[in-house]
Amino acid sequence: MDHASGSPVDKRVIETMMPYFTDEVGNPASLHTSGMNANIALEDARENVADFIGADSSKNIIFTSSGTESNNLALRGLTHRKKSKGKHIITTSIEHMSVLNTCKDLQHDGFEVSVIPVGSDGMMDVDAITEAVTDETILISAMYANGEIGTIQPIREIGEMAHDYKITFHVDAVAACGKIPIDVEKDNIDLLSMASNDLYGPRGVGTLYVKSGVPLRPQITGGGQEHGMRSGSENIAGIVGFSKACEIAKAEMKSEGERLIKLRDRLIDGILGNIDYSYITGHNSKRLPNNASVRFSFIEGESIILGLNAVGVEASTGSACSVKTLEPSHVLIAIGLKQEEAHGSLLMTLGRQNTDADVDHVLENIPAIVARLRAMSPLYPGDKHGSGT
Secondary structure, three states: OEHHHOOOOOHHHHHHHOHHHHOOOOOOOOOOHHHHHHHHHHHHHHHHHHHHOOOOOHHHEEEEOOHHHHHHHHHHHHHHHHOOOOOEEEEEOOOOHHHHHHHHHHHHOOOEEEEEOOOOOOOOOHHHHHHOOOOOEEEEEEEOEOOOOOEEOOHHHHHHHHHHOOOEEEEEOOOOOOOOOOOOOOOOOOEEEEEHHHHOOOOOOEEEEEOOOOOOOOOOOOOOOOOOOOOOOOOHHHHHHHHHHHHHHHHHHHHHHHHHHHHHHHHHHHHHHHOOOEEEOOOOOOEOOOEEEEEEOOOOHHHHHHHHHHOOOOOEOOOHHHOOOOOOOHHHHHOOOOHHHHOOEEEEEOOOOOOHHHHHHHHHHHHHHHHHHHHOOOOOOOOOOOEEO
């Protein structure tokens, strides 16, 4: 129940990757047969990923090591190439730390950053973003969907506004890729970040879509691989695996999404209907198909995680990239929760292997876990309150 931290690699993906660990070991920069075979695999993968997100050309796809690197290349590469035209960046309060911390770092280089708040359901306000635009604004960065609370954003509308103002629009789609359809052309997206491990591909591979004509300054220089945007010998096995994961996701996204929504809703309804002082976090309907984000008053999420782990259920309290800090999730604080409320969060993210039996197992065990923890809390009033948002 923790696919947001990284999904298991699909067996079909592993089978596709295996030859590139053993027989197909060429470097795509080499001129011999093995090198040419590797280059064919690389360019086929680029075509596949481009098709997956509706890109006009495979030349728009840059392979990286992760979603974090893709976000860094997008933000740093664009701002440093366009700083003569302006030094203002707009982003939102619920972005991944690879965006927020990069923006903070760019402030040391003289850039101004406007961080736009979101609503209590995590939804971005297009008007608020528009109002923040100045003559100096060169970049707007907004995530397609939030991996912690599941809220899907009005990306197409934000992109249309950005293009009206001739502002480059970057979208972090790591949490959304493979779960909901993405079309960079229809969604008015100039730069798009994805990560392989969030759609049943291998770790250590990501992509950045770069719309034709969008200028970037490379962040890793060297031999000029990836159209000069990201030097270093390509991870062919990982890239081939990522490509296969995209192919599978495109074919199965609709049917799998419908299946996961049923499991997700049964999980959320079962918790809210049977545990008092429990609440959904994120938007009620505009949420990722696999995201069941809830919170409980009078207990801490870490204790619930340990209780669930003891009965064979692996879940999370938020982003796996921020669990090393004792601070509550910045996303939950951004939607208006108090620190003590945010500390009671539980995030369950479903995947291809999950079944109705898994949901049954959680719903059978979690009420007793919550009751046991609340029995130790001096704050719990013990009377029935109900649940909701």
